[in-house]
Amino acid sequence: MSDNPYLAPEQSKAAAAPIVEQSEEETLRRQMIGRETNIRTMAILIYISSVIYMLIGVVIVLYGLAIFTGVAQPKEDPSGVFGLLLFGGVGALAFAFGYWQWKGAEDLRRLSRTGCAAGTVWSALNLINFPVGTVLGVAMLVFMFDRKGNFVLSPEYRDIIDKTPHIRNRWSLLTKIAIGLLVTVVVIVIAAMLLVLLVEGPSGFEK
Numbered sequence: 001m002s003d004n005p006y007l008a009p010e011q012s013k014a015a016a017a018p019i020v021e022q023s024e025e026e027t028l029r030r031q032m033i034g035r036e037t038n039i040r041t042m043a044i045l046i047y048i049s050s051v052i053y054m055l056i057g058v059v060i061v062l063y064g065l066a067i068f069t070g071v072a073q074p075k076e077d078p079s080g081v082f083g084l085l086l087f088g089g090v091g092a093l094a095f096a097f098g099y100w101q102w103k104g105a106e107d108l109r110r111l112s113r114t115g116c117a118a119g120t121v122w123s124a125l126n127l128i129n130f131p132v133g134t135v136l137g138v139a140m141l142v143f144m145f146d147r148k149g150n151f152v153l154s155p156e157y158r159d160i161i162d163k164t165p166h167i168r169n170r171w172s173l174l175t176k177i178a179i180g181l182l183v184t185v186v187v188i189v190i191a192a193m194l195l196v197l198l199v200e201g202p203s204g205f206e207k
Contacts, residue, residue: 029164032157035148037169039108042140043115044179046105046122048186053098059194060091111161113153116144 064087068080104118123140126133
């Protein structure tokens with residue numbers, strides 16, 4: 001600091017620092033970043049669900065082929081034709097549904113409104129899984145269709161994202177841990193189901 005009494009006191013560095021104003025796009029993006037993260041997190045859950053359906057579809061088709069080739073030969077269907085048609089058809093439908101869910105999850109991850117159909121179906125299927133599934137299903141519907149959701153899933157908001165690439169949504173550590181645990185549990189359950197179905201067939205679930 002100078003000893004000259006006629007000089008104005010020096011400003012602090014914080015006061016002298018220039019104030020950077022945010023653009024309108026940056027302000028909107030920061031206001032909606034939470035909803036953006038919510039929708040993309042739900043899209044991950046739909047990804048997981050779609051993989052489950054596709055894997056189940058593949059296993060059901062394989063079991064139908066096993067019946068037809070004689071590897072698994074139920075007494076009710078010695079020729080194996082009925083088993084092939086039944087399990088093949090059901091498995092194909094399950095796989096197709098899972099693939100449709102996967103594409104819908106991709107659309108939601110990109111914040112496209114075309115993914116709302118898959119999100120709505122996923123929510124409806126989860127509503128009956130009280131209490132966790134019910135909460136997730138209701139939350140997904142709110143995230144997609146309330147005022148914020150409608151804006152985040154609009155083409156205008158995607159233009160805002162293109163103009164603000166430096167702003168990114170970040171998952172909390174708790175969210176990452178929860179998703180990791182969910183994926184682990186799903187993988188274990190699917191592996192167990194596939195093992196039972198391939199080794200003992202559908203009758204293995206009746207024991």
